[in-house]
Each structure stands twice: as C-alpha cells, then as structure tokens.
Amino acid sequence: MSEIKTPEMGTPVWMDLMTPDLEKARAFYGPLLGWSFDVGTKDTHFYTTCKVNGLNAAGMGQLPPGMNGPPAWTCYFGVEDIDAMAETVRKHGGQVGMGPMDVFDQGRLAICSDPTGAHFGLWQPLKHQGAQVEHEPGAMTWREVNTRDAAKAIAFYSAVFGFEAKKLEGMGDMQYWTLHKGKTPVGGVLQMDAKWPAEAPSHWMNYFAVPDADVAVKHVTEMGGKVHSPPEDSPYGRLAVVEDPAGATFVVIHLSETSPEM
Template identity: 40%
Template sequence: MTEAAIRRTPGTPCWVSLMVHGLAATEEFYRELFGWEFRPGPQQLGPYVRGMLDGRAIAGIGQLPPDRQLPIAWMTYLATDDADLTADTIRSCGGTVGVGPLDAAEAGRMAIAADPAGSVFGIWQAEAHIGTAVAGAHGTPVWNELITRETSAVGKFYEALFNYDVESVESTDFDFLTLRLEGRPVASLHGVGRALARDLGSHWMTYFEVDDTDAAARLVTELGGRVIKPPHEGTHGRLATVADPEGAVFSIVRSAGHRQLADL
C-alpha cells in the first residue's frame, strides 16, 4: 500500500463521497466489501463518516435527511486552489452550483455543482484534508469517468474549467476523451449515445480497485447489492459494474498494476 500523490493539480480527481439514507447499513456494506473502517468527518451537512484503510482516508459517506429524496450516487470531487473562483467559472461556463462554496470545518472548502449535461460533481479546496490518501490497494479509487450522451460540448466545459489537455479517440463509432494534466491522464469522458441509462442520466463513475473482480461481484450480491454488468475483461483489467443496496452505482476492477485506466 502506497501513499497517493500529495500534489493536487487543479482538476485532479481527489475524493469521492456518497449520501445515503441508511448510514449504518451502508457502512456495513462497504466495510465487508472493501475492508474500510470508519471515523467521523465534518458534520455541517449532517452525519458524515470517512472510510479508512490503515488509518488513511479513502472516501466519505453522509446521511441524507429523512425528507430528502435525492438520487443515491457516488460523487467525484475535483481539486481546486480556490473553490469560490472555480464556482464562478462553473456558472460562467454554463454549469450550476447547487451547494456552497462552504467550509467543511478545518478540512477544506467545497462546493457541489453540475455540468451543462447535468452530471453532478464536487470541487475541493484542501486544507487539513487532502482527499483520498491511499492508492494501489483493494478498496481504493483507481479511476473516474464521466458517462454522458456525447462528449463534445461537455468536454469543452471541463477544458475551460481546469485547462485540461484533451485527447480524443478518433472513431466514427466510439466517443471517448481522456483528460490530461501535466502530461498524465487523470480522468475520461465516455459518450454512449442512446445507451445512456435513463435512470442515471449523465454521471461520473468511480472505479474501485479490488483483488479479485469475480469474488467482489459475488460479495456485492451477498451483501444485498446487485451486479449491473458482470465481470469481463477490459483493456487494463477485469472489471464489473455494480450497485450497493441503496442503488449507488460504481465499478470494480482488478487492474493488474495499472494505476491509470484511460481505456476502460
């Protein structure tokens, strides 16, 4: 297990979080699936815990108020040096800001936004909390990908927001962009056209590394979740798409040592 890179270039995915109705049951699911332990985090928006491995933060899970019927989904946070300035840029580029910017105690400053296609994401200005602190182990985020109808317009939004270098796959039947910062791939955008799930809409997908994709997929169902796309071989490993008991969709992948999965 190794420390993740501490330098958070603006635009780098740096954290993932989930808001659910049953916090205790969700903790148990991810404890059994990924081996996470849990510690309290900032409570400004209600009960909130951080999933940990060996005392290092991996992801956050919060509890929704009983009367809030929001979609249950993992959310990707992108690093920023100035949450307020980035929020203004989101608005000027055609996105919306739904929460914040606001301080999360001493941890940092954050906002929750949506791009012009409706994909929800967070921005994170780190202070005491840098974000995900471990990479390369079972239960750690390994990649983030935007699943959307088409990448052209939304790609221009993210390029304007964080000055990514955008690498496109030239194909008449494959719509795929890789976002690069300082020469390295950090995220991808995948246009799936009419195959975009109506219940999910345009959304960010988090990939978590696992030791054994098939075993992890079986465990998901044993723990009350479901398998959406069964285990199969991808360019950089064996992967599956699954959902937890409250319906939050994510992918699991045995990446055979690859930290960047731009061709999943």
Template identity: 40%
Template sequence: MPIRETTAAGEPVWTDLSSSDIEKTKAFYTGLFGWTYDEAAPEEYGGYISARLNGQLVAGLSPHHPEFGGVPNVWGLYLKSDDIDETADAVGAAGGQVLAPPMHVDPYGHMAILSDAGGAAIGAWQPQTHEGFGVDAEHGAPAWFELHTKDFAAAVPFYERAFGWKTAVMGDTDEFRYSTLGEGDDARAGIMDASSYLPAEVPSFWITYWGADDVDATAAKAVELGGKVVTEPEDTPYGRMATVEDSTGATFKLIGVAD
C-alpha cells in the same frame, strides 16, 4: 500500498456516498473492502463519516436527511480547486451551474456543488486539513473516475475551461468516443459519450471505479453482502471490470489492480 502524496488542481480529490442507510452501507463496504470508519462528524456537518483503508482516508459517507426527500443512493465526485470562488465563477463561464455555492467546512476545507455543461453533478473541494484520498489504485481504493455524458461536445471543453483539464482523445468514433484528463499512465479520469445508451430519464453522471485484487471474487462477495452484479466481470483492453450495486442500490464499478 501506493500513498497519494499530492493532487493537482482539477484532478479527482475525493468521492463520497449519499446513503439512506448508513449502518447498512458501512457493513457492506467493511465486508467488501475492509474499510474502517472515523467517528461521525458533529450534527452541523450532517453526521458525515470518513472511511479509511489501512488507516488512509479513502471515501466519505453522508446520511440522507428528511428534508432532501427521495435523494438516490449515489456516489459523488469532487475535483480539487485551489480557489473555490474562482472555480465557481469558471464553472458558470464555461456553461455549468452552481447548485450549492462555496461554503467553508471548517477546518477541513471549502466545497461547492456544481453541474457541468452536460447536466452531470460534480463537486469542487479546496483542501485545508482534509487533503482527500490518502491512497489509490489499491484493492478497496478509488482507481478511476468516469463521466457518462449525453453531451460529449459540451462536456469536454467545459472541464478544460472550468477545471483546467488538458485532455487527450482515446477514441473518436460513434461506437467509442472517449477523452481523458491527462494521457497514458498519467491519465486521471475519463469522459465517455453516453448519448447512444443512456435512457431519456437518466441524466449524465460520474461513476467511481474501485480497485479489486480479484474482480470476480469481489463481485461475488458484493452479492453475498446484499448487493447486485449489474454487469458481469469481463476482460477489457483496460483490465477486468464489473458493474455492481451495493446493498442500498448505489452503483459503482470494479477494476482489477492486481500486479
């Protein structure tokens, strides 16, 4: 299992799911990936639950609360910050917005919820005792993170300015416009121009790819567990992939990680 030792500032450090049915969500991901769960955090932290893969932290589950109304079931992403207040200031200067200002989640770390220059929600996390993912690029672990943005021209410089990304161009045509954080094997996340296919009512968004030893079998298992296959498994230049909804409707992607 590839243990993640460190995460550089600006890189994806954590992902969590806002869920309307925590028990249903837990059962789905246990059945799909074999996750186990820590005891729920105290009520002042919203009953937040950390998920583990073979003992390593891998994701969080956050229960919906009535005061939030019809919040969708969705996976969210956090980028690492070395100074949460400086990050919040940089986000504003780069054309984004601070949706939830920096707060101390003692003793785990500091967080803020932000919006990038293209309107996609993104979190920032400054770790203390909670360092983020303990494992990646493994079956049941996060393997890639991708922004589908309606404003590619604004999004790329936003992440360069707000989070210090050094980006590389993977494609620059109307059919495929894509940049990455880092390059080649060192790439950690991607930004895709989604202006040609996202419906007007769908905002820009981040999506998490989860590793799968067998994408086809894992997608089929998701259906058995009450989920749905949105895009059938297919071979791509970057591996075999599929798009899936879990048993509460939260969308994610699978990507092959078998040797």
C-alpha cells in the same frame, strides 16, 4: 502502496457517498473494499471516513431527510480558490447547486453540475487534504463522466480545469476520451448512446480497485446489491458495474499489472 502526500489541485482528490443509512452502508462497503471507519460526531451528522491501512480513502455522508436526489458517489476536484472556481463553472455553462460553504475547519465545498447535467464536487482543502491512497485495493482509481453530449462535456472540463482530451481508438462503437492534466490521465468522458436507458441522466462514474472483481461481485449480490454489468476483461483490468443496496452505482476493478497508459 500508492500513497498520496500532497493532492494535485485541479484533479480529482476525493470521493464520497451520500446515502440514507450510514450503518447499512458501512456494513456493505466494509467487507467489500476492506475498509475500516472513522465515524464522526453528531455535529458532523456522523460523516464517516473510510480508511485503507489507516489512510483516508473515501467518505460517506447521511442524506438529509427530504433532500432531493438519489444515493450517489460524488467525485470532488481539488481547487485553490473555490469561490473563483465556482464563478468559472458558471461562466462556462455549469451550475453551482450548493455552496461554496465551510465544512468546519476541514475545507470548503461546492456541489456543481456540468452543462450536460452531470454532478461533481469542488473541494478547497484545509485540514482535510483528500484521499491519501489511490490505485490500491479499496482505494479510488479512476472516474469518468458518462454524458449525453461528449463534445460539450469535454469543452467544459477542458476550460474549467485545463484538461486535454485524447480520444481512445479501437473502441468499436464506443466513443471514449481520456482527460489529461499535463502528462497524467485523471479521468474519462464516455458518450452515452442508444444502448443506454432513455431515463439515465449524464453522471460521473467512480471506480474502486479490488483484489478480485469476481469475488467482489459475489459479495455485492450476497450483501443485497445489484450487478449492472458482470465482470469483463479490459486492457486496464477486469471490471464490473455494480449498485449498493441503497441504489448508488460504482465500478469495481482488478487493475491489470500490464495496463496501458490511458
């Protein structure tokens, strides 16, 4: 198991879902990703920690009544000083829509957007360090920003987090860059083209590992979700883009044992 002892600051450390019905979300994701749940108290609005073999893998929160915005998975970057990082986000053309704010004694949070409109989170850990497992079935394994302006997104994330972008060659018409923190690939940038619906905004897409992508897709449809892109093979594994019953999109992927380094 790829257990995380100490999350690296400046890289993605957590994912969580904001959804209108936590009970329905647990019923959907539990069998799909093999999760058990630690449901919080009324004071936390029943924020739910999703676990893989007892380790924290992701979270789920209740969308407040009247809150604007659709159900969605959010990728959080770990930071040492969230107030300073929020100013850095603003300095480089991003926006801070919520926070920075304390989340009890667990850490400090801010919700931001990059200059192309894609939303992401910042997390300054205290008691809650972030995900404790990755690259295993049920755990987060990749994330990418699908954007209308890849050059602007790359410039922003490179300036804010110190990432180095490397363009993937041999991708045909698709333009894709990987973002690296030192030698480690931590995310990607995909240029949205004319094939994307005109109404689709720039957004972060989050990936979860599964034992079998085809079985996972079957479960998605049986449990009331939708399939946006059916299972297909890639150099990194067999993957599909899916949507939960509330409308949040994500990717399931069966990781290839011979996956090349991004």
